[in-house]
Amino acid sequence: QLQLVESGGGLVNPGGSLSVSCAFPGEIFAIGTVGWYRQIPGKQRELVAIIDKNGTTTYSEAVKGRFTIVKDYTKFRSHLYMASMKPEDTAVYYCYGALDGRVYWGQGTQAAVSY
Numbered sequence: 691q692l693q694l695v696e697s698g699g700g701l702v703n704p705g706g707s708l709s710v711s712c713a714f715p716g717e718i719f720a721i722g723t724v725g726w727y728r729q730i731p732g733k734q735r736e737l738v739a740i741i742d743k744n745g746t747t748t749y750s751e752a753v754k755g756r757f758t759i760v761k762d763y764t765k766f767r768s769h770l771y772m773a774s775m776k777p778e779d780t781a782v783y784y785c786y787g788a789l790d791g792r793v794y795w796g797q798g799t800q801a802a803v804s805y
Contacts, residue, residue: 692715692717692718692787692794693715693794694712694713694714694715694718694785694786694787694794694795694796695712695713695785695796695797696710696711696712696783696784696785696796696797696798696799697710697711697712697713697799698710698711698799698801699783699799699800699801700800700801700802701802701803701804702775702801702802702803703803703804703805704775704776704777704803704804704805705774705775706775706803707771707772707773707774707775708772708775708801709769709770709771709772710726710769710770710772710783710785710799710801711767711768711769711770712724712726712767712768712769712785712796713765713766713767714766714767714768714785714787715766715787716766717789718787718788718789718794719761719766719767719768719787720743720766721743721789722743722787722788722789722790723740723741723742723743723786723787723788723789724740724741724761724768724785724786724787724788725737725738725739725740725741725748725759725768725770725785725786726738726739726740726759726768726770726783726784726785726786727783727784727786728779728781728782728783728784728801729781729782729784729798730780730781735784736750737750738750738753738757738770738783739753739757739758739759739770740759740786741759741760741761741768745761747759752778753772753779756772756773756774756775757770757771757772757773758770758771758773759771768785770783772801775801775803776803777803777804778803779801779803780801780802780803780804781800781801782798782799782800782801783798783799783800783801784796784798
């Protein structure tokens with residue numbers, strides 16, 4: 691079974707920065723779409739940012755201009771750099787991979803923004 695392994699997250703003050711990373715199986719990383727979703731308790735999981743095999747990125751309006759998704763081709767990893775964070779960015783962040791009609795999820799990692 692293909693596994694996505696996340697790391698990163700934590701606690702930061704408003705206006706601060708955090709990052710999360712995910713290690714992907716090579717086939718998903720190379721020819722699939724990878725990225726990040728997040729979920730706030732009591733709400734549906736929502737798109738944060740994705741990047742396809744061609745490097746085309748898609749961001750939610752809520753994070754556009756503040757978050758950056760990149761692919762590290764040397765390590766089959768994706769990183770989400772989160773800047774100018776707001777309290778409403780507090781959520782569990784899930785690594786996402788899609789390939790051949792199947793979707794794969796990481797275990798989730800918490801990112802919290804608070805004084």
